[in-house]
Amino acid sequence: MPASEADNMPSTSPMIDPSAVSSAPFYRAPEAVRTIFVVTFIAACGPLFAGIVLFGWRALVVAVISIVSCALIERGYYAVTRTPALLGRSHAYLTGLLLALTLPAFVPWYVPLIAAAFAIIVGKVIFGGVGHFLWQPALVGWLAVAVVFPSVTNPRHWSLLAREQLVTGDITITGPPGELRNWAETPAPAGTHAFSTRPPKAILLDLANSDQPAFSALALRDIPELDDLGKNTKPPPNLPDMKRIKPSVIMEMPRINELLYGARAGAIGETCIIVIVVAGLYLIYRHYVKWQLPVAFILSAAVVVAIAPVYLARSGGEAYRVWLPVASEGFDVGFVYVCYQLLSGELMLAAFFLATEMTCRPSTTGGQILFGIGCGIIAMCLRMFLKVQFSCFMAILAMNTFTPTIDALWRPRAPGRKHLLRRLLQR
Amino acid sequence: MRAPRIRSFGTFSGGIDLPDDKGSTLNAPIGAWTEIRRLSLPLDQNAESAASPIVQKDQKVTAGESIATGHNEAPDIFAPADAIVTGFSTVEIAGRLTTQKSPAIDLELTSSIELPAANPVKPHWSKLGEAAMWDRLTEGPISVHRGGALPLAAWVLRARSKSCGLLVANAMEQQPLVTANHRLMVEYGAEVTEGLAILARATGIPNAALVVPRRRTDAYRSLAVPAKKYNITQVALSHKYPTEADTILVRALTRRQVPPGRTPMDAGVAVIDPATCFAVYRWIACDQRLPGRIVTVSGAAQHPSGNYFLPFGVHCLDIINSDEHIVIHGGPMIGALCNEETVVTPATDAILSITPSPHAPPSPCIRCGWCADHCPARLNVPALNDDFELSMVEDARRAGVSACVGCGVCSYVCPARLPLTQRVGELKLAAIDAAAAENKGEE
Incomplete structure (x- = not known):
């Protein structure tokens, strides 16, 4: 590239689109679909992080199961139907994360797995993938497990880690159901990690x-x-x-x-x-x-x-x-x-x-x-x-x-x- | 038609802030390009009626000699310099909506072409009567310096028949890298202003305005004197792209909306550009036929990036020939790729070489809606994209696709990298064809 051209190119990096070089505009804004999904994923990691702190390592397990199974199921679907996955796996990751955010931390391992299967297959790929689905896929997955496992996804009493058990506690080891008014100053019942409350x-x-x-x-x-x-x-x-x-x-x-x-x-x-x-x-x-x-x-x-x-x-x-x-x-x-x-x-x-x-x-x-x-x-x-x-x-x-x-x-x-x-x- | 009022403020919905990246050409003075040896003068700048050549192959012509006669709407074509006719060919030129083919006369130059110095003749143009002014205009080989290259006489007739109330010189040059009009205004600003005054007189429009971008007003301070002399309003508009599109400019300036598929003249505003004003001044006031125009050239091998006076008909690939980069004529937002047949026309304001980046295929539309948010014509671009994919021209026509100004904003912002501008442009062409066929059927 001649030096004169180099100093004449825009410095604020409008990307040039090679797939459409046959037509104007020859500059493109740097934003891409993948960036959107990745940035939204990172933003949604904030609530997940808070959830891991508040509900312990089981929240992380639920999220990992959900995200990984979403990605694998989508990949498997495209492999079986022999259609190319058009947007990589970024949207599947995002769907899996959003799905995990809607589930309680104390669900058994198969609940996020089944929810992910519904989210990807029923909610997303049978409509034709990104850009075509009608319902938010994560909510489709949530709805499926909310209907199939109502006692697990929506019990009468939910658990919540006590203050001294944050992050490391196991949310399934709960005390007897009761009222919780002042979480910060209430110790967990002896031998348990979490309260059970409405x-x-x-x-x-x-x-x-x-x-x-x-x-x-x-x-x-x-x-x-x-x-x-x-x-x-x-x-x-x-x-x-x-x-x-x-x-x-x-x-x-x-x-x-x-x-x-x-x-x-x-x-x-x-x-x-x-x-x-x-x-x-x-x-x-x-x-x-x-x-x-x-x-x-x-x-x-x-x-x-x-x-x-x-x-x-x-x-x-x-x-x-x-x-x-x-x-x-x-x-x-x-x-x-x-x-x-x-x-x-x-x-x-x-x-x-x-x-x-x-x-x-x-x-x-x-x-x-x-x-x-x-x-x-x-x-x-x-x-x-x-x-x-x-x-x-x-x-x-x-x-x-x-x-x-x-x-x-x-x-x-x-x-x-x-x-x-x-x-x-x-x- | 009542004269539209100019507001001191003005904006429009949509649009984007493009990076104001003009590079080194912003301050590069207008230079001469002396290495030009061959020209292909297009005969069909009007697209409607080609001029007929009156020269033979291998005939010698001298500068200023008429080499093709026009009729009614097509101006005569004159040899820009001493040359030999080497044959006849077909060239590609920028049309109003898309590029088009045109027959051309090939010339082998024996002398070089340069921008002559201004040499006003007596009597002063303001002493010319209306008939004399009209005669001068029709004699002149001037085209309107924008897409379509309409002969100026036809443009003036149109402006008169629509009884426009406002004449606007559109010096909004917002696309990155393009600085031709800016340099013209900086170096020949007084002549441009006077050319605008001549046009106002020729069209009989009482109000004239010179519209410049707000970012460059410092460079145009010297224009205040001639503008005041000829009673021209100076307006600085915001840098939001695409204020430079005519219909958008009219909206920002007067709040008048141009109906879809119509020209600003239908809203009572005649829009011209500084390059035309400059050519008009040189022709009416100096009796000089300008054989070319100022063009921004970026990324050429022989000369540094800058603004050059290039004759009409020079092949773009003779100016820049690059294997690694793509070469476009026009600005980066609305320009087109150059091929072997592309030549400089009055509508060419830049020849740029741009580096392609690694391949990234378009993905499906995810309905983010950014294209519709930023569309200055307020088109529902996602719906038009659907119409394109389903070939539903009638649907697109009803949605007002002909209001598209082709600014390229939708493709620019599209995160899925879809060629939206191209698709909407094709729909627009199809809609115009369908409307034309319908009108024919009614008649």
Whole structure:
């Protein structure tokens, strides 16, 4: 290369595309499909790492089984059908990792294996591989094992490592089922590594359950009313010092900072909100995810939670159905309640990692907002009205089905063409 | 048509920030390329009507002698220098949408061609009457210096018939490596401005504007004086690519949207480029026929990278001949590969040699949607890609594929490395053909 040319070539390395040298443009942005998958994989390693810390080495085992079997199954499929695998194995790794994030750490070894088989074969390759599948493959795999092994993937009591057993503990050695209010200061029962407790979203779900008004109120209440509340309220631990007692829903729930750093029962990748949000923000920064989609998802979920009815106990121990719980006992209390609802489930993982899978989300910004709103509304309606656990995953699968329709309806408007409304009016 | 207002701000949805990498040619003065021995002058710059040659093989011609007569829309063709006619051949030139073939006269030069110094004649052009100005324009061999190379007289007629309210000289040169217009504006900026004023007068358009990129405004400070003299508005627009595309420029400048498949004139704005203004000035005011234009040459063996005055009809591969690199004419975003028949035309602003990188095959579309996000024409590119793969031209036509400006942004950002620009371009051609066939059927 002549020196004059060398100093004239762009220094910011726009790559030249050799496969299309017959046509312009002769520069390409350096971003490639493989980069997208690899970077998303690295971002999703954040929640996995948090999961390994919180749920011990069994989380790592689940993830490794899931990732390796996804890669092997995809490779085997392409070898058997003799079609070339077009994108290497990067997307299979990513699918395996996302799948592991949706599973509990204490599942037996065959559960991630079967989930991986469903994810790759049913969710991905029979549609034609990357770019063609309709549903998020990791969620297809999760759905399969959630249906086949409900007692393993969604038990009543979940386990959570005690503080002194982090990373190295075995999550299957649990104590008796019980309540866990203050994880940081509670030692594990003797001879065990983990607590067995109900996941916080299941506790919250009881609020919407009319049979057992397990909780009196969302709000702070004056002490004189304590008698009226009767059996529905637990006596606060330091009663003499307090003018008002804490609402019992907060009494049973883990503390909000424990929800934020993930010390609660749940699937491997769903608990550590801080890591999920940071990794999600990085994906947004890389333009792999448009911020509108997770924001629409979370906001619409918050709106539904704020409106959907819950059962609150009033004087005399009777339960009343209360609409608009966000306002029923003051907006400050309502805000705390909505935050608990948003942070105690799989919503954050779903909004940042699972709903944003490129192939099965709509391609335009408007379509993605519609998709996110649909996901949020369906997820929270399923949870509040039908008591579905893991409703966010269900909602994403449901909205994935509508992605082609949204893409067909919500298109960018070419310049000089009339607005849809005006076109309809002229017709 | 009411004159569109120019806004001090302006933008459009989509587009990208290309690396502003002009390399060493940005400050290289315009040089002369003296080694040129053979030319193939295309006769068909208009694509509609070729000029008829009036010379024989082995005939000697002198500089300025007419060698082919045009008619109505095709201007006459003159010998750029003393030469011998060596025969007739076919060349490839850049058309409005794609490259096209054209008959050509081969010349063997016996003298060299250089850019002459400006020599204004008396009386000053502003003293010319309208009829005299029109006569001068139709006599001149000037083509519009962009794809399609429409004769200037036809362009002026079109601008008058559409009663445009704004004349814009588009000096937005945003593609990497291309600096021809920039150097022209730096070294001959006053002449370009005056050429724009001449065109405004010829077309009868009251408002004229000179649009430059915001990054280069420092280099154009000296143009303020002539611009004020001829009442030309100077506008600096953002560097977001592709503001340089005509329809996008009109949108950024006036907020008017050009209907898909139409020219900016349909929105009341006539867009011209500085090279044409320069040629107009040299012809009307100096009585000089410019036999070539300023071209950015990068990666040639004989000369360092820079801007050179190259005559029309010189073979691109005579300028750069490289086995290791690919040679393109036009900018890296919208240019085309050079072959043995490609020659420099008024629409050629650069001849570049580019290094291909190792092979990476396109992968299936993963529906990331970046192409649609960045498309300045707001096209739904993933859907158009589907239309291409399924050959559904009618669908693409309804989606407004003819609004595509061919800027190359979709291919640039595509992580799957799909040749989207090429595919959408082919759909656009097919849609235009289908529309033409439909119109014929209706008649």
